[in-house]
Amino acid sequence: MLxxxxxxxxxxxxxxxxxxxxxxxxxLAPLPERFYVPLHQSIGGAANPLxxxxxxxxxxxxxxxxxxWMSSAVHAPTSGxxxxxxxxxxxxxxxxxxxxxxxxxDGSDEWVERKPIxxxxxxxxxxxxxxxxxxxxxxxxxxxxxHAKLTPAKSVTVEDLVINGAECEPFMTCDDMLMRERAxxxxxxxxxxxxxxxxxxxxxxxxxxxxxxxxxxxxxxxRLQLDYAVVxxxxxxxxxxxxxxxxxxxxxxxxASRRSTELGVxxxxxxxxxxxxxxxxxxxxxxxxxxxxxxxxxHPRNWDVRIGTPLREFVALAEPRHDTNAFLMGGPMMxxxxxxxxxxxxxxxxxxxxxxxxLFPPNPPEMPCIRCGACAEACPHELQPFELYWxxxxxxxxxxxxxxxxxxxxxxxxxxxxxxHIPLVQYFRFAxxxxxxxxxxxxxxxxxxxxxELRNAREERExxxxxxxxxxxxxxxxxxxxxxxxPAGDEAEGSPRARGAHDTPPATVDAAGSAGTLDAEALKRAxxxxxxxxxxxxxxxxxxxxxxxxxxxxxxxxAAVDARRxxxxxATGAPPAxxxxxxxxxxxxx
Amino acid sequence: xxxxxxxxxxGAIVLGAAxxxxxxxxxxxxxxxxxxxxxxxxxxxxxQCGYPGCKPYAExxxxxxxEINLCPPGGMDGVRKLADLLGREVKPLVAEEKPKxxxxxxxxxxxxxxxxxxxxxxxxxxxxAKQMHTIIGPLCTGCExxxxxxxxxxxxxxxxxxxxxxxxxxxxxxxxxxAA
Numbered sequence: 001m002l003x004x005x006x007x008x009x010x011x012x013x014x015x016x017x018x019x020x021x022x023x024x025x026x027x028l029a030p031l032p033e034r035f036y037v038p039l040h041q042s043i044g045g046a047a048n049p050l051x052x053x054x055x056x057x058x059x060x061x062x063x064x065x066x067x068x069w070m071s072s073a074v075h076a077p078t079s080g081x082x083x084x085x086x087x088x089x090x091x092x093x094x095x096x097x098x099x100x101x102x103x104x105x106d107g108s109d110e111w112v113e114r115k116p117i118x119x120x121x122x123x124x125x126x127x128x129x130x131x132x133x134x135x136x137x138x139x140x141x142x143x144x145x146x147h148a149k150l151t152p153a154k155s156v157t158v159e160d161l162v163i164n165g166a167e168c169e170p171f172m173t174c175d176d177m178l179m180r181e182r183a184x185x186x187x188x189x190x191x192x193x194x195x196x197x198x199x200x201x202x203x204x205x206x207x208x209x210x211x212x213x214x215x216x217x218x219x220x221x222x223r224l225q226l227d228y229a230v231v232x233x234x235x236x237x238x239x240x241x242x243x244x245x246x247x248x249x250x251x252x253x254x255x256a257s258r259r260s261t262e263l264g265v266x267x268x269x270x271x272x273x274x275x276x277x278x279x280x281x282x283x284x285x286x287x288x289x290x291x292x293x294x295x296x297x298x299h300p301r302n303w304d305v306r307i308g309t310p311l312r313e314f315v316a317l318a319e320p321r322h323d324t325n326a327f328l329m330g331g332p333m334m335x336x337x338x339x340x341x342x343x344x345x346x347x348x349x350x351x352x353x354x355x356x357x358x359l360f361p362p363n364p365p366e367m368p369c370i371r372c373g374a375c376a377e378a379c380p381h382e383l384q385p386f387e388l389y390w391x392x393x394x395x396x397x398x399x400x401x402x403x404x405x406x407x408x409x410x411x412x413x414x415x416x417x418x419x420x421h422i423p424l425v426q427y428f429r430f431a432x433x434x435x436x437x438x439x440x441x442x443x444x445x446x447x448x449x450x451x452x453e454l455r456n457a458r459e460e461r462e463x464x465x466x467x468x469x470x471x472x473x474x475x476x477x478x479x480x481x482x483x484x485x486x487p488a489g490d491e492a493e494g495s496p497r498a499r500g501a502h503d504t505p506p507a508t509v510d511a512a513g514s515a516g517t518l519d520a521e522a523l524k525r526a527x528x529x530x531x532x533x534x535x536x537x538x539x540x541x542x543x544x545x546x547x548x549x550x551x552x553x554x555x556x557x558x559a560a561v562d563a564r565r566x567x568x569x570x571a572t573g574a575p576p577a578x579x580x581x582x583x584x585x586x587x588x589x590x
Numbered sequence: 591x592x593x594x595x596x597x598x599x600x601g602a603i604v605l606g607a608a609x610x611x612x613x614x615x616x617x618x619x620x621x622x623x624x625x626x627x628x629x630x631x632x633x634x635x636x637x638q639c640g641y642p643g644c645k646p647y648a649e650x651x652x653x654x655x656x657e658i659n660l661c662p663p664g665g666m667d668g669v670r671k672l673a674d675l676l677g678r679e680v681k682p683l684v685a686e687e688k689p690k691x692x693x694x695x696x697x698x699x700x701x702x703x704x705x706x707x708x709x710x711x712x713x714x715x716x717x718x719a720k721q722m723h724t725i726i727g728p729l730c731t732g733c734e735x736x737x738x739x740x741x742x743x744x745x746x747x748x749x750x751x752x753x754x755x756x757x758x759x760x761x762x763x764x765x766x767x768x769a770a
Contacts, residue, residue, distance in 0.1 A: 040754070090754060092754060092757075093759075094752075094754065094757045096752060096753060096754050096757060098754055366762075423762050426759070426762040427762055429759040430758075430759045430760065430761050430762060432759070433757075433758040433759045434758060436758075437756065437758055440756070441632075444728075444731075445631075445632055445633040446633070447729075448633040448634065448635070448712045448729070448731050449628075449633040449644070451712045451713045451714075451729070452633065452635045452643065452644075452711050452712050454713070455711065455712070455713050561697060564696070564697070564698065565697070565698055568696075568698035568699075569698075
């Protein structure tokens with residue numbers, strides 16, 4: 001099939017470095033000693049833990065339930081025992097920790113019951129829910145929940161379903177190998193997605209430096225007698241960016257800060273489609289993914305590795321050379337240096353590169369911008385990186401937004417071509433996260449202001465109501481007084497008498513003798529004791545009722561409160577014992 | 591002569607009427623400058639500036655009776671923004687800038703007196719008489735107004751820790767190396 005191709009502006013052609021890792025077939029990574037499965041592995045809400053420490057889990061068992069629609073489930077990567085649900089280093093440039101489920105494998109690697117889903121008979125919304133509960137997210141690296149992208153907009157019909165097998169990032173070959181080895185399953189997955197979206201046309205875009213993958217996918221499409229177009233797109237970074245690939249394949253240009261969905265185009269990564277197919281056809285949730293392990297290593301290769309495998313054990317499979325000084329996740333253009341190898345493999349992990357001084361020489365010192373405009377020519381989004389750079393550097397964030405900083409996909413083309421070696425993308429990331437932080441703060445301040453004003457209004461109203469009540473009472477009293485001076489006088493006389501009567505009991509008791517006193521006091525104590533007993537019983541009965549489906553943050557908070565209580569109880573000793581001895585004494589005296 | 595006078599007078603009457611109408615029709619309630627200043631202030635309602643809340647302070651700045659550097663929670667950033675808005679000079683803050691913090695009630699010690707609830711300007715404390723109180727962390731502005739009224743001193747301030755949600759990319763710093 002001949003198809004007219006379009007092109008995007010800018011882009012670069014870095015050394016691909018892909019060949020070392022495609023020499024061998026995808027390997028099966030062995031089980032590690034421990035799994036650390038983070039509960040937050042998608043855009044949107046973090047999954048809620050559904051298991052307890054000490055519980056045994058089966059392979060593929062749901063351990064984290066999706067928190068609402070914009071979230072995705074998390075599953076046990078193997079059978080074993082949950083050791084803890086605790087904070088563990090996240091696979092994130094910050095090196096901060098995130099709530100993770102620690103699982104000790106039992107070695108048997110036994111599946112829980114897998115139920116294939118007859119998705120053809122189910123209504124589409126049910127299929128989407130199942131994809132969410134199978135943890136299917138965008139495996140290109142953005143981990144956007146796929147079921148949300150599979151919801152067609154009511155107003156726009158989906159004309160093109162674009163399947164992204166371009167894999168433009170240097171060194172990365174996981175999608176390439178997946179298409180070579182599992183083309184049939186991937187194409188079957190595409191069929192499901194097409195049905196769910198009711199897409200008119202399917203375009204599979206693969207960079208022309210992967211002839212084997214193109215051939216495999218074409219063969220699979222022919223075997224299954226489908227009308228999908230497998231298109232070889234010119235190799236130019238970042239042809240695998242969603243907006244760039246859509247531009248190349250369909251000629252549609254997605255406008256600034258809008259989504260491709262609005263133009264009737266939806267784009268998915270090949271690995272995502274593959275996992276969705278496994279989830280629906282075999283009932284296997286996403287518990288592993290293909291990861292490229294390459295760079296400064298003895299055995300570069302692609303591995304099928306379980307989610308949650310600690311990176312230290314994973315990278316050891318490739319035997320990194322001795323001069324390795326860093327590990328990158330996600331490729332040399334867009335990836336980041338991993339702060340710790342204790343972090344686990346997550347759904348966003350597509351490639352791990354061992355870096356060395358020879359492979360990635362340290363950045364030469366940053367020189368002043370000479371306004372050559374090379375960055376603007378390289379920018380695939382037709383932004384003006386030099387303008388963004390000045391304003392980010394000077395922290396004039398309003399201006400960076402005027403120059404559309406949020407359309408920057410951080411592809412790194414500008415930094416790559418900059419003759420002054422300015423780390424432009426780092427400046428843009430800094431500016432973006434500052435703007436987000438400010439927006440968060442502004443939102444919080446506005447909410448605080450609203451609450452403050454509401455509170456003031458409430459206080460004002462309460463004051464008025466009180467004044468009104470007092471005025472009413474005063475008026476009533478005045479009216480009463482007016483009604484007759486005599487009853488009022490009577491009342492005034494009456495009260496001291498009443499007080500006198502109240503004072504009498506002790507005197508009478510004194511006169512009556514100690515036996516009577518004891519009796520009365522014992523009775524009183526017994527009543528108090530009974531009341532306390534009741535209160536205690538009530539307290540014991542009163543278990544917290546709203547403790548199902550807590551978010552991990554809430555569960556953590558409760559655990560912290562309990563720990564604090566326990567600590568305090570042990571510090572101050574047991575709470576003061578109820579006065580049992582007086583009662584005993586009273587009973588013996590009786 | 592008379593005609594020209596009449597024309598001028600007529601013009602004056604027409605324009606005067608139009609202006610008078612516009613001043614009634616397009617009257618702006620309140621001072622828009624106060625609103626703009628208030629939007630810059632951090633809305634902690636802490637009173638550290640000496641005014642009972644952010645709005646009164648905004649009013650005081652707008653009328654020129656208060657300086658722009660009295661708000662420690664707003665920080666130097668806030669001072670700079672106010673200086674930009676008002677065309678005044680940037681001045682150093684009168685008090686020290688503190689990191690963002692959040693109040694924490696030690697529930698074990700709390701006696702349920704409700705005094706802190708009454709002191710909290712942003713309704714961030716829940717509890718009832720003789721019941722344990724607690725602070726809703728995300729709503730707390732860190733104003734410290736709940737600390738003095740507590741009779742058992744069970745409230746403490748803790749700086750907000752960094753987590754994956756509020757983590758920020760740092761300003762790029764290039765290490766200076768010695769030339770070979």
